[in-house]
Amino acid sequence: MAPSPDPVSEAAEYQRFLLDQLGEDDPAVVQAETPGTLRGLFDDAGDRIRARPAAGEWSVLEIAGHMLDGEVVSAARYRWILAQDEPRLVGYDQDLWVERLRHNESDPEELLAVFEALRAANLALWTASSEAERARVGLHEERGPESFELTFRLIAGHDRNHLAQARRALGDA
Numbered sequence: 001m002a003p004s005p006d007p008v009s010e011a012a013e014y015q016r017f018l019l020d021q022l023g024e025d026d027p028a029v030v031q032a033e034t035p036g037t038l039r040g041l042f043d044d045a046g047d048r049i050r051a052r053p054a055a056g057e058w059s060v061l062e063i064a065g066h067m068l069d070g071e072v073v074s075a076a077r078y079r080w081i082l083a084q085d086e087p088r089l090v091g092y093d094q095d096l097w098v099e100r101l102r103h104n105e106s107d108p109e110e111l112l113a114v115f116e117a118l119r120a121a122n123l124a125l126w127t128a129s130s131e132a133e134r135a136r137v138g139l140h141e142e143r144g145p146e147s148f149e150l151t152f153r154l155i156a157g158h159d160r161n162h163l164a165q166a167r168r169a170l171g172d173a
Contacts, residue, residue: 011140011142011143011144012143014143015143015150015154017157017161018153018154018157018158018161019153019154019157020157021156021157021158021160021161022153022156022157022160025156027152027153027155027156028123028126028127028152028156030156030159030160031119031122031123031152031155031156031159032119032123034067034119034159034163035112035115035116035119037163038064038067038112038115038163038166039112041060041064041163041166041167041170042060042061042064042108042112044170045060045061045170048060048170049061049108050104051169052169053168053169053171057169058098058165058169059104059169060166060169060170061103061104061106061108061111062098062103062104063162063165063166063169064103064108064111064112064115064166065098065101065103065104065106065111066094066097066098066103066162067115067158067159067162068103068111068114068115068118069092069094069097069098069101070094070155070158071115071118071119071122071155072118073092074122074151074152074155075118075121075122077089077138077146077151078122078125078126078148078151078152079125080138081136081137081138081146081147081148081151082125082129082133082136082148084138086137086138086139086145087138087139088138088139088141089138089139089140089141089146090141091140091141091142126152129148133148134147134148134149134152135147135148135149136148138151
């Protein structure tokens with residue numbers, strides 16, 4: 001019988017994975033490039049934008065929908081961290097969100113427009129924040145303490161991870 005997974009170790013591994021995706025790159029630059037990269041992937045996908053590469057895998061549009069969900073959740077987390085003292089940061093089930101929010105039925109242009117607007121607002125919030133504000137911490141219910149800066153860096157790694165996944169879904173990687 002395999003040992004049950006250790007949630008703390010899994011959370012730390014996930015953080016390391018996303019931070020490795022970012023490397024030493026500026027997270028704001030990476031995040032600023034993402035909307036254009038997504039638009040290019042949508043163009044490349046053409047009529048394959050809703051096609052799932054295999055059973056249980058997401059289409060390019062579902063991947064983009066998941067990235068939008070991540071942006072929505074991060075927008076709230078950033079604001080909670082900045083405005084409250086050590087707020088609780090709720091996790092979410094990404095598969096349920098993709099399924100129940102029916103991202104594969106979304107209008108690609110509308111989804112991208114919402115993502116672009118939210119991303120621009122989040123980048124502006126980051127740019128306006130001080131070093132002290134970036135060090136403020138929220139308490140993620142699955143991963144423990146996470147600062148605004150760490151959360152922001154994780155989203156940049158998240159972008160890279162899912163853009164690569166979208167390329168694979170199109171057979172480009």
